[in-house]
Amino acid sequence: MYEPKPNPRKEYRKQESRQVEDSPTLAQAFRDLKSLTVDLAYFSPGRFARDSQIKYTVNLANAKSRFRFSCPNEKCVGGDFDLSTALAKAVAARQTSLTGEVTCQGWRCQTDIGQMRCHHILRYKLSAEYAQDNPSAEQGQTAENEGNGGSEHDEPSRLEVVNVCQEIT
Numbered sequence: 001m002y003e004p005k006p007n008p009r010k011e012y013r014k015q016e017s018r019q020v021e022d023s024p025t026l027a028q029a030f031r032d033l034k035s036l037t038v039d040l041a042y043f044s045p046g047r048f049a050r051d052s053q054i055k056y057t058v059n060l061a062n063a064k065s066r067f068r069f070s071c072p073n074e075k076c077v078g079g080d081f082d083l084s085t086a087l088a089k090a091v092a093a094r095q096t097s098l099t100g101e102v103t104c105q106g107w108r109c110q111t112d113i114g115q116m117r118c119h120h121i122l123r124y125k126l127s128a129e130y131a132q133d134n135p136s137a138e139q140g141q142t143a144e145n146e147g148n149g150g151s152e153h154d155e156p157s158r159l160e161v162v163n164v165c166q167e168i169t
């Protein structure tokens, strides 16, 4: 096996997975998050029927907070779906349910770079559960401690946004 030309798709993927690797796990980034379920549906551009759907419970100890999903288009260059920001916002607001849609901004294939966007679509639904603020076991104690210096809390919402397409073009 040999590769005569540089492969932007592979390069991009490699770079992406390095960034994912370097990010903290969801459990580290979002201490209050107790459980997270994702429901993902993928659509090809211009089609109304979904191509595939997947639903699972995320393993918070393993999954990374650079929370991204691969584009179903096998030839896509520089795309994929990044839900890091959406997730961080939802967690910061303690939202238990979040739905949305992202369009892949990668290129449709290697020969279409600079010309034709991928535009596959991911519709997602995230369901989250959070740690209780005031566990009934320790009545009254916890509320006071947390009340005052609120600003020193970790702010998990500060994840960087990857500007996926611009790096590639």
Ligand SMILES: [Zn+2]
Residues within 6 Å of the ligand: 071, 072, 073, 076, 077, 079, 080, 104, 105, 106, 107, 118, 119, 120
């Ligand atoms: Zn794509």
